[in-house]
Amino acid sequence: MKRALITGANRGIGLELTRQLLGRGVAVVATCRSASPELEVTDAEVVSGIDVGDDGVDRKLVHALGDRPLDLLVNNAGILTRESIEDLDLDRIRRQFEINSLGPLRVTRALLPNLHRGSLIAIVTSLMGSMADNSSGGRYGYRMSKAAVNAAGVSLSHDLRERGIGVLILHPGMVATEMTGGRGISVEQSANGLLARIDAFRPQRTGTFWHADGRPLPW
Ligand SMILES: NC(=O)c1ccc[n+]([C@@H]2O[C@H](COP(=O)([O-])OP(=O)(O)OC[C@H]3O[C@@H](n4cnc5c(N)ncnc54)[C@H](OP(=O)(O)O)[C@@H]3O)[C@@H](O)[C@H]2O)c1
Numbered sequence: 001m002k003r004a005l006i007t008g009a010n011r012g013i014g015l016e017l018t019r020q021l022l023g024r025g026v027a028v029v030a031t032c033r034s035a036s037p038e039l040e041v042t043d044a045e046v047v048s049g050i051d052v053g054d055d056g057v058d059r060k061l062v063h064a065l066g067d068r069p070l071d072l073l074v075n076n077a078g079i080l081t082r083e084s085i086e087d088l089d090l091d092r093i094r095r096q097f098e099i100n101s102l103g104p105l106r107v108t109r110a111l112l113p114n115l116h117r118g119s120l121i122a123i124v125t126s127l128m129g130s131m132a133d134n135s136s137g138g139r140y141g142y143r144m145s146k147a148a149v150n151a152a153g154v155s156l157s158h159d160l161r162e163r164g165i166g167v168l169i170l171h172p173g174m175v176a177t178e179m180t181g182g183r184g185i186s187v188e189q190s191a192n193g194l195l196a197r198i199d200a201f202r203p204q205r206t207g208t209f210w211h212a213d214g215r216p217l218p219w
Pocket residue numbers: 007008009010011012013014032033034050051052053054076077078079080099124125126127171172173174175176177178179180184
């Protein structure tokens with residue numbers, strides 16, 4: 001693998017994926033809304049001003065990448081807010097759809113010309129988008145928006161199969177980042193697992209859903 005692009009690379013799982021890919025000698029285009037000091041000190045090519053919830057993001061990505069080929073696209077950027085049936089803030093739910101569901105679609109559409117036979121699109125989703133795993137309810141916007149991006153990932157896998165572009169739908173585990181208030185496994189362990197799933201990709205696996213720890217997951 002020569003070049004990867006990661007969204008939401010300024011912190012959390014995206015930052016650690018950036019570090020680990022750079023450690024393997026991969027050229028990383030690290031996109032973010034605003035760069036962090038931690039990202040700035042890496043050797044990544046930092047592209048700031050990339051808000052995946054913005055319809056104009058396509059133009060910015062095309063401008064930043066030009067015609068350079070991409071071997072790996074990691075749709076990682078995401079948000080989590082908490083809604084219950086008693087506190088159903090529809091604007092917050094819409095915002096999660098914009099970022100978690102439509103964001104990966106916007107980014108993928110913009111970068112399709114840069115992907116080639118053998119390229120892989122990884123979508124960092126959540127087990128909370130799984131119907132089979134939903135045993136506790138609530139979290140309307142997050143669960144629905146992650147289920148929607150899972151559906152998008154499966155459609156992409158069908159649409160891009162003939163072009164030889166694969167799609168993996170990946171749950172990073174419960175990871176200690178700002179999103180979880182620091183609870184969970186380390187970003188190092190999670191990113192290491194995500195990259196192991198990417199390494200293990202083969203065309204028959206396109207459109208499938210995996211835990212970073214190696215377990216296939218139910219929809
Ligand atoms: N942590 C977990 O336990 C866990 C579990 C399951 C799935 N996930 C998924 O893993 C991914 C990474 O999460 P994380 O744990 O690393 O969370 P995090 O530390 O909160 O990082 C989220 C990243 O997404 C970026 N982001 C948010 N809104 C954005 C937007 N509109 N445009 C571009 N970037 C945006 C953030 O950038 P800013 O700094 O600009 O906000 C940040 O870089 C997410 O998709 C999340 O849903 C995480």
